[in-house]
Amino acid sequence: MTFRPASHYINDSLHIDADILVSALPYFDYIDGVLHIDGVSSLELAKQYGTPSYVYSQRAILDNYQAYSRAFASLDHQICYAVKTNSNLAVLKSLAQIGAGFDIVSKGELARVLQVTDGKKVVYSGVGKTADDIEYALNADICCFNVEAVSELDTISQVATRLNKTARISLRINPDVDAKTHPYISTGLKSNKFGISHQAAVQAYLHAKQLPYLQIVGIDCHIGSQLIDIQGFSDALDKLIELIDELKSHGIHLEHIDLGGGLGVRYIDENPASVDDFAKLLLPRLRKLGLKLYLEPGRSLLANAGVLLSRVDVLKPTEFKNFAIIDASMSELIRPALYEAVMAIIPTDTRNAREIHTWDIVGSVCESSDFLGKDRACGLQVGDILAITGAGAYGFSMACNYNSRPRPCEVMVDDGSHRLIRKRESLADLWRDEII
Numbered sequence: 001m002t003f004r005p006a007s008h009y010i011n012d013s014l015h016i017d018a019d020i021l022v023s024a025l026p027y028f029d030y031i032d033g034v035l036h037i038d039g040v041s042s043l044e045l046a047k048q049y050g051t052p053s054y055v056y057s058q059r060a061i062l063d064n065y066q067a068y069s070r071a072f073a074s075l076d077h078q079i080c081y082a083v084k085t086n087s088n089l090a091v092l093k094s095l096a097q098i099g100a101g102f103d104i105v106s107k108g109e110l111a112r113v114l115q116v117t118d119g120k121k122v123v124y125s126g127v128g129k130t131a132d133d134i135e136y137a138l139n140a141d142i143c144c145f146n147v148e149a150v151s152e153l154d155t156i157s158q159v160a161t162r163l164n165k166t167a168r169i170s171l172r173i174n175p176d177v178d179a180k181t182h183p184y185i186s187t188g189l190k191s192n193k194f195g196i197s198h199q200a201a202v203q204a205y206l207h208a209k210q211l212p213y214l215q216i217v218g219i220d221c222h223i224g225s226q227l228i229d230i231q232g233f234s235d236a237l238d239k240l241i242e243l244i245d246e247l248k249s250h251g252i253h254l255e256h257i258d259l260g261g262g263l264g265v266r267y268i269d270e271n272p273a274s275v276d277d278f279a280k281l282l283l284p285r286l287r288k289l290g291l292k293l294y295l296e297p298g299r300s301l302l303a304n305a306g307v308l309l310s311r312v313d314v315l316k317p318t319e320f321k322n323f324a325i326i327d328a329s330m331s332e333l334i335r336p337a338l339y340e341a342v343m344a345i346i347p348t349d350t351r352n353a354r355e356i357h358t359w360d361i362v363g364s365v366c367e368s369s370d371f372l373g374k375d376r377a378c379g380l381q382v383g384d385i386l387a388i389t390g391a392g393a394y395g396f397s398m399a400c401n402y403n404s405r406p407r408p409c410e411v412m413v414d415d416g417s418h419r420l421i422r423k424r425e426s427l428a429d430l431w432r433d434e435i436i
Contacts, residue, residue: 033351039416060305071279082298090421160213170218222260258294306392329363354379
């Protein structure tokens with residue numbers, strides 16, 4: 001077998017940086033050389049539940065939520081978890097039980113939330129709400145619609161009038177602020193499809209004021225995701241404050257301000273701002289406003305609370321590249337293929353010294369874009385179990401059945417105990433709803 005030798009790579013995470021990376025993850029530790037997730041051996045989890053498997057720490061999720069609650073405790077506030085991040089019912093129920101609200105972007109997400117709580121803490125975002133979606137949300141008595149277009153105001157008013165129900169609305173403003181993130185997850189520029197432009201906002205509010213069965217309660221923005229530089233939040237807040245003051249001159253007085261989510265996390269070597277730093281930046285101006293604050297975090301609650309466990313199935317060294325083919329793929333974790341995201345991939349067992357080589361860690365899907373990590377210096381053998389960190393967010397929620405691959409199971413770990421929270425799909429599940 002011909003191997004490409006290892007050299008130094010900035011994103012080397014599988015051998016040299018494993019201990020450093022794990023030290024930044026709450027409730028993830030190496031005990032006697034084996035990766036443990038909140039007191040449970042990852043090797044035992046892989047043995048019992050198989051691979052690939054998503055594994056989440058419940059305590060890490062709840063701690064991340066509480067960090068927001070503590071940081072903004074001096075304000076009347078509601079933290080609304082962004083359901084698109086990870087919509088498993090066990091995750092939603094855990095958050096609902098400690099007071100979380102929910103930010104949704106579809107009727108399906110609302111239906112999920114209604115399985116664990118009522119609609120009163122739900123804010124409904126999203127650019128393409130239909131009349132059917134709006135009726136479903138009004139009947140669920142949601143807290144607020146985050147409206148993204150003037151035509152949406154008309155549709156909400158028409159449905160609300162027909163149902164004889166008042167719709168509480170907030171307008172999502174596009175502040176044209178550069179979030180300095182990947183263009184696919186930037187949402188606050190004027191070139192993005194989201195929100196109503198800052199220039200058109202006042203006229204949109206005046207239009208809403210004239211429509212029947214609408215109650216104007218708030219103003220909203222969301223500028224992007226995985227934001228390492230939090231200055232964009234500050235710039236967006238300043239623009240919203242300008243609008244709030246102008247709206248008062250038109251007799252429109254708001255009850256809340258919603259600054260969305262998007263706070264970044266560490267995947268490899270990022271240095272994101274803490275929730276406390278985020279709060280310190282915004283709190284002085286928010287206190288002066290005197291409005292209730294809504295926030296919609298997702299990634300920062302779930303990403304580093306979860307891993308994707310995967311087994312090495314094939315080692316394929318070549319003259320040009322060494323390929324380690326694992327049983328996870330872009331079907332289970334599409335972020336590297338879609339966003340060129342660099343995810344940490346660490347060993348679950350460090351007890352045996354291995355010769356280090358440089359590998360591209362890939363899946364078996366028939367696409368050249370099917371990779372989980374490139375140029376990783378590590379020692380590997382067939383059968384090794386690897387942990388892809390950061391997979392709690394946008395892992396299962398973006399998973400698919402491409403190449404007719406059954407989706408993995410999901411497991412929740414909590415202080416030494418563990419339980420299945422979603423069964424692994426079977427082959428029969430792949431065609432269960434098809435009609436021959």
